[in-house]
Amino acid sequence: MNLFLLLLVELQEATLLVWRAVRHPFRRPLYWRETVVQMDTIGFGTLPIVLLAGFFIGAVLALQTAGTLRSFGAQNYTGRLVATSLLRELGPVLTCILLAGRSGSGIAAELGAMCVSEQIDAMRALGTDPFRKLVRPRLIALMTMAPILTIFANVIGIVGGLVVAITFLQIPSSVYLASAREALNYDDLWGMFLKTGVFGLIVAIVGCRCGLRTRGGTVGVGQSTTTSVVVSIVLILVSDFFLTRLILTLSGTA
């Protein structure tokens, strides 16, 4: 089979995976417990690293751009620049890359280990649909947690920029914050939700698919984990370009 065919097969498998996970949405059991547990591990578990990364990204953004802005005499727009960059690009992309590294890989490893130790087969033999019990909770958790975590990253990033503005750039906090608030608009906001929703979906699908196709023992689990991270990050970056184009067109700024 050539590469193109393989790609097509994977696309089909991924589509099937989502379909099997979302169909019969109200048939019992609903697996609420599993969903809440996943939301907790994915959302709350990733929060510290997202806050840490978000703070320093905002800070370094302010530090890097202030010099250039000063040469145009536009130093007071630092807040706006930091807020817009975070809201539109850095917040969604970096948060979801962190999610891919931390949660997507975890999902691939967990499902992969279950696959090679026949736990998935055992689950099916005991009359449980693994797509509904394992895939759906992770899908829901990632699609809801990605936007929420991004909001946290954006807020803490703006705070990071503020700290730098006050301590290194001698920009008054009122000026920074007023200019940051100017950056907020609805187009950027729904754009962010669209992006993070799609990115969350990508991380979930890639993580689950890589986990469930694991073959070949512990070595296979390692490979699945690596593949899931690489593929999610690449897909996030590529889809980000097209989503940005779409959002700009729809909001009339392009």
Next chain:
Amino acid sequence: MGEYAIEFQDVHLSFGTQKVLDGISFGVYPGETKIVMGGSGTGKSTVLKLVLGLLKPDSGRIFVDNEDITDFSESQLTVMRQKIGMVFQEGALFDSLSVYENVGYRLFERGADEEEIEETVRRMLRFVNLEDAINKMPAELSGGMRRRVGIARALVGNPKIILYDEPTAGLDPPTARTICELAIKLRDLEGVSSLFVTHRIQDALTLADHHATIGDNGEVVIVKNPRGQTETATTFLMLRHGKVLLEGDADTFWNSTDPYIRTFLELD
């Protein structure tokens, strides 16, 4: 089809270019234990996965309890699987759940009430002699204990058919013997039909030469069959190169002149 509990009719299956099963036909009568033997990679485990519908054959028909399951949908299979208990090679216990949750898994999924689950789980664990381990996690158990918990889990819901996938592989002889005695008890006292996949000739000897009865004091005893009289409830199926090499009762198996089977029996 007819009176079989499990029947395969000319089943073919290949993974890519590799032929795994090349026209397999056999039947298991109700209450019968069929020992499936063969070297590694001869498709023994594949047979079990086909019975459960975890894999679909390329061609041929498979009947379980007189129903043609070959073209069943996943939801039909889910209903059918309630009749079957499967014991996996390494137990395949869910690592994240305790022994109690593992054994009661089927009941938890069905949303049964706590008292019923507790009662059933304790009864099943008592059957495999592991009631003390009820609150342990799978990681704390030895290999033999994991298989026994796996058997207890398979027994919940009183399935008519039990499939064993090398339940004794990698165990010391006394522990393997315990597992075989559980299978004997299920065969003779509960009347379940089984496919018992193994490559150990000792398992076959134990299963074919013993039977379980209720003793004078109401306890279960495993008795060795009198010389020359083998249990008819145990039959053999030998696979080689994806084909059935031999199917028949124990005597046919022991007296076979096929050189491959004789090396397997360590007679030559």
